[in-house]
Amino acid sequence: xxxxxxxxxxxxxxxIAGLIITLGIRxxxxxxxxxxxxxxxxxxxxxxxxxxxxxxxxFLLFISGLGTTxxxxxxxxxxxxxxxxxxxxxxxxxxxxxxLDVIIFPYHPTFYKISIFLTFFPFSxxxxxxxSVIYERKKKKLKKA
Numbered sequence: 331x332x333x334x335x336x337x338x339x340x341x342x343x344x345x346i347a348g349l350i351i352t353l354g355i356r357x358x359x360x361x362x363x364x365x366x367x368x369x370x371x372x373x374x375x376x377x378x379x380x381x382x383x384x385x386x387x388x389f390l391l392f393i394s395g396l397g398t399t400x401x402x403x404x405x406x407x408x409x410x411x412x413x414x415x416x417x418x419x420x421x422x423x424x425x426x427x428x429x430l431d432v433i434i435f436p437y438h439p440t441f442y443k444i445s446i447f448l449t450f451f452p453f454s455x456x457x458x459x460x461x462s463v464i465y466e467r468k469k470k471k472l473k474k475a
Contacts, residue, residue, distance in 0.1 A: 336409050336416065343405030343420040347397040354393030361386055377437040387442040394446075395453040398424050402457025413465070414458035421454025 356362060361380065380386045401424070402417030409416045428446045432438050 332410060339405045339408035339416055340419060340423070342408060343401040343416070344423060345401075346404050347394075347401030347420060347424055350397035350400055351390075351393055354397070355390070358389075373431075374435055377435050381437045382439075384439055384441070387439055391442060391445050391449050394424070394428070395449045398450050398453045399457040399460075402454040403461055406458045406461035413461050414455065417454050417458025417461070418451065419454075420457075421450045421452075424454070425450035 361383075398421050401420045405420050406413035406417045425446060428450060432443050432446065
């Protein structure tokens with residue numbers, strides 16, 4: 331049963347992170363160069379149109395960090411044990427996807443290519459630590475009562 335719960339936690343965490351990144355990209359109408367809801371359906375054309383727009387890639391780093399943090403929090407809340415480890419797993423999977431994106435599509439600036447390593451892992455760790463601290467405080471309160 332834990333296997334199914336942990337698998338569900340990872341899938342939900344990744345879905346939430348992807349949804350936050352998608353909503354973040356759609357937040358600014360001047361960046362929307364596509365008709366569909368998800369920018370990932372037209373990702374190559376979208377990145378090509380954003381080539382040279384460093385503000386977009388900086389915001390993409392920020393929104394990716396935020397999405398990874400929230401995805402890590404959600405994942406850590408669902409799993410029973412090793413909450414920080416599963417949050418970090420969300421970060422590693424998102425980092426792997428970002429590295430594939432950088433390798434496949436050559437439109438990313440150099441600062442983005444370097445910064446993805448400094449974004450996904452630490453932000454997911456922070457998400458796991460948030461849940462870990464909350465659960466530890468909850469245990470202490472229950473012991474005192």
